[in-house]
Amino acid sequence: MLPTPDTSHVPYSRVYExxxxxxxxxxxxxxxxxxxxxxxxxxxxxxxxxxxxxxxxEVGPGxxxxxxxxxxHALALFGSRALLTLGIDANRFACAATATTARKACxxxxxxxxxxxxxxxxxLATAVRGGAVDVLVFNPPYVPTEELPxxxxxxxxxxxxxxxxxxxxxxxxxxxxxxxxxxxRDGMETTDRLVAxxxxxxxxxxxxxxxxxxxxxxxxxxxxxRGFGASWKAETVGGSGKQAGWERLQIVRVWRAxxxxx
Amino acid sequence: MKVLTLNFLxxxxxxxxxxxxxxxxxxxxxxxxxxxxxxxxxxxVNVLPRIDWTALRTTSTELGFPELPEQxxxxxxxxxxxxxxxxxxxxxxxxxxxxxxxxxxxxxxxYAVREGIANFLLPSHLV
Numbered sequence: 001m002l003p004t005p006d007t008s009h010v011p012y013s014r015v016y017e018x019x020x021x022x023x024x025x026x027x028x029x030x031x032x033x034x035x036x037x038x039x040x041x042x043x044x045x046x047x048x049x050x051x052x053x054x055x056x057x058e059v060g061p062g063x064x065x066x067x068x069x070x071x072x073h074a075l076a077l078f079g080s081r082a083l084l085t086l087g088i089d090a091n092r093f094a095c096a097a098t099a100t101t102a103r104k105a106c107x108x109x110x111x112x113x114x115x116x117x118x119x120x121x122x123x124l125a126t127a128v129r130g131g132a133v134d135v136l137v138f139n140p141p142y143v144p145t146e147e148l149p150x151x152x153x154x155x156x157x158x159x160x161x162x163x164x165x166x167x168x169x170x171x172x173x174x175x176x177x178x179x180x181x182x183x184x185r186d187g188m189e190t191t192d193r194l195v196a197x198x199x200x201x202x203x204x205x206x207x208x209x210x211x212x213x214x215x216x217x218x219x220x221x222x223x224x225x226r227g228f229g230a231s232w233k234a235e236t237v238g239g240s241g242k243q244a245g246w247e248r249l250q251i252v253r254v255w256r257a258x259x260x261x262x
Numbered sequence: 263m264k265v266l267t268l269n270f271l272x273x274x275x276x277x278x279x280x281x282x283x284x285x286x287x288x289x290x291x292x293x294x295x296x297x298x299x300x301x302x303x304x305x306x307v308n309v310l311p312r313i314d315w316t317a318l319r320t321t322s323t324e325l326g327f328p329e330l331p332e333q334x335x336x337x338x339x340x341x342x343x344x345x346x347x348x349x350x351x352x353x354x355x356x357x358x359x360x361x362x363x364x365x366x367x368x369x370x371x372x373y374a375v376r377e378g379i380a381n382f383l384l385p386s387h388l389v
Contacts, residue, residue, distance in 0.1 A: 050337045053308035055270065082308040086270065095379045115305055118267045122382030126274040129285060152383055
């Protein structure tokens with residue numbers, strides 16, 4: 001088993017603490033079937049000695065435990081160290097935490113690590129160049145809730161609008177934590193936006209891993225992805241079957257089949 | 263934030279996506295620092311075909327680096343020319359933008375960079 005990155009420096013009062021969902025992502029991404037898939041999917045063609053380095057983006061890395069794991073163990077997971085990894089999180093504290101987690105894990109596993117670029121603050125993948133992402137990982141805010149927390153802090157919103165904006169009663173730390181779990185209607189309001197953006201974000205060889213709970217209606221999500229076109233595939237590749245009930249989790253892999261595989 | 267990262271980021275405003283002026287973002291009042299990163303030749307050689315070289319030339323000049331050649335180096339160039347490898351490594355992976363702003367050439371929105379973290383969250387009137 002590949003070691004889990006150290007997140008002891010992460011301030012859990014405002015950044016999501018690695019939990020069952022994070023560990024399900026680690027287990028799934030390091031499972032023999034997924035490492036085999038990823039290694040072969042990104043294996044260089046015999047004719048290309050210098051294949052373009054894949055860019056891995058984790059949306060909402062939080063503590064950085066998953067992104068650091070993917071970066072530090074790139075050789076075991078992807079069969080190569082020539083990869084770039086990037087995190088984007090709406091929570092500034094999560095960006096700082098992710099950078100520290102990734103640097104620590106890479107220093108500890110220098111012989112197998114890819115290159116961690118940065119963690120930047122942003123909304124989903126809106127700041128990333130179109131078609132640039134080869135592997136996207138998303139552990140969304142998937143819990144059904146009455147309302148969504150504001151993306152901007154009250155201070156940032158007021159500075160931008162020059163007025164005070166109602167914040168629905170979240171204080172700042174609970175707003176930041178709510179961003180990591182509160183998914184609005186069906187727990188899908190944020191994931192719906194990410195899924196809709198996938199065709200513009202993923203490269204032609206792009207793969208996405210999205211974690212969903214039963215109330216997110218995973219079968220509907222897969223159908224929507226397949227509706228993007230004949231080359232779009234979506235399958236469940238991991239799950240936590242141990243727990244019955246509404247928070248049973250699964251991981252859906254989205255990818256685009258090559259012309260030869262259709 | 264690394265110079266290489268800037269090569270993957272664009273203005274977050276939806277209406278800017280179609281405009282060539284929204285990429286690359288233009289550094290303003292940039293405060294730079296240098297990290298020590300170990301050279302990984304294989305990685306750099308594989309990163310080369312991913313780089314938008316024209317955008318990198320713009321970024322590099324705007325940050326005050328000497329002008330880059332019009333054409334990107336080849337894998338062979340990097341393997342045989344140690345100085346070129348070192349210079350490109352320093353520019354892409356060791357140079358950090360710590361403070362400043364990133365400006366969209368299309369809408370003019372300025373994204374703040376503080377303590378090395380760029381903030382691409384938009385005020386509500388731009389979402």
